[in-house]
Amino acid sequence: QVHLVESGGGVVQPGRSLRISCAASGSGFTFSYYGMHWVRQAPGKGLEWVAVMSDDGSNEYYADSVKGRFTISRDNSKNTVYLQMNSLRVEDTAVYYCAKDVNSGSPPSWFYSWGQGTLVTVSS
């Protein structure tokens, strides 16, 4: 069983930066075997995939809405994935979930386990 815990959310002004994290744990779970995603959900809205990084960090993909502003990274020694968010916009306001891929993260797949989410609010 995988346990994912996001942290680092909060209120930030438009144009500023924020980095959120997701720590993974679980017996029998080897973090470095799996791709890790970020998925977000604006208040009262549907799900939007944001980014993925493959198991070994060699591949990363982004939604067009965040490309060039957000960067996903991971530290397999710490079982942690990060999302660096720059040039934040009001429309980036959302709950950000990290999610574990079924496989390595590339090719595409689905989301096997999810964290509880961290709220990022972009407001002046």
Added chain:
Amino acid sequence: DIQMTQSPSFVSASVGDRVTITCRASQGVDSWLAWYQQKPGKAPNLLIYVASSLQSGVPSRFSGSGSGTDFTLTISSLQPEDSATYYCQQAKSFPLTFGGGTKVVIK
């Protein structure tokens, strides 16, 4: 990008009813489709993958079917705990995309 369109966006049904939700892809995704259930304030939960495979621990009243562009999620006998929003997601290509969601409420 592959657009995913769900219908209906809202369903009101009684306990024991059969509920069907449809998901249509803007281009073929073979069987690379998943379904999720999300309850208010909670993270989504994987129900179905590869269009028709039931995730471990998911009740057998849930089933999925379809391939190519047209897919269906069926709840054979609606239960009170099935009140939730359901999303489809294509896994054919990046960027991964979700349908807009279907909210299921119990009458």
